[in-house]
Amino acid sequence: MFQYLTVRTKRLYVQALAALATNSYFLAPYLKYLPCPSLNCYACPLAVFACPIGSLQHFVIIGLFPFLLLGLLALVGSVVGRWSCGYICPFGLFQDLLAKARRRKLSLPGWMTYGRYVSLAVVTLAIPAVFNEPWFCKLCPAGTLEAGIPIVGAALFKVKVLGHYSQFLGMVGWMFHLKLALLALTVLAAVYVKRPFCRILCPLGAIFGLFNKVSILQLSVDRGCDPSRADCRKVCPVDIDIRKDPSSPDCVRCLQCLSCPGVSSSFTKGKP
DSSP states (O other): OHHHHHHHHHHHHHHHHHHHHHTTSSSHHHHHHSSSSOOTTTTTTTSBBOHHHHHHHHHHTTTTOOOOHHHHHHHHHHHHHHHHHHHTTTHHHHHHHHHTTTTTTOOGGGGGGGHHHHHHIIIIIIHHHSSOHHHHHHHHHHHHHIIIIIHHHHHHOOOIISSOGGGGGGSSSSSHHHHHHHHHHHHHHOOOOOOOOHHHHHHHHHHHHTTTSSSSSEEEEOOTOOOGOOOOOHHHOOOOOOOOOTOOOOOOOOOOGGHHHEEEEOOOOOOO
């Protein structure tokens, strides 16, 4: 348990530093058009990098192949799998913090985790290709939290307090209220279910999860250890028992399961 607390504490520090680094504002003029390997909204006033899912939709809409973007995602995925989901994604950190609000969690049926592949194939790729609109970005709760609310909040302050005109208030309509409702549902779900957005809807998690079996960073399990000595599922932020499948695409490589008997990590070539 001490080892679990140490890993969890260190991971929290890394998550916080990553959130600050990707939303530090001052480097934005130089790096704003480079995608980062985490779900961080490009429209956020403090965002330094571009969101990889927003960038992917952009290339789908204009009909160009995103060589740099897919190369970056493949490089990160082939080395560490979904590690960036567990350590550097700001919206993942947000859900982890919400999960602390309640100890008893509800379990999701396994079939729901396929939702993120539907999100990737349909909402991120197919619909933007047909309608030429980045619909995942329009509905993304991370975008609402990081960009929509700050932008509209700043506009309200400018108009109501300072008495100045703001064009952004004229853009507030049914779509913004729908985005707020989706964010509210995500927040409510994250209190009762561990990382629901990451497990069910995140297209970036779907991409990185495909690399878990072949990435250099691998988890291994000693089958001879007594499984009753620790509850691996309890310490997992995505509610899986890593001993059943160390290469599971659901695993975010948080490494908190290293506190479980027989679970270890290494940088070796994964098995296809």
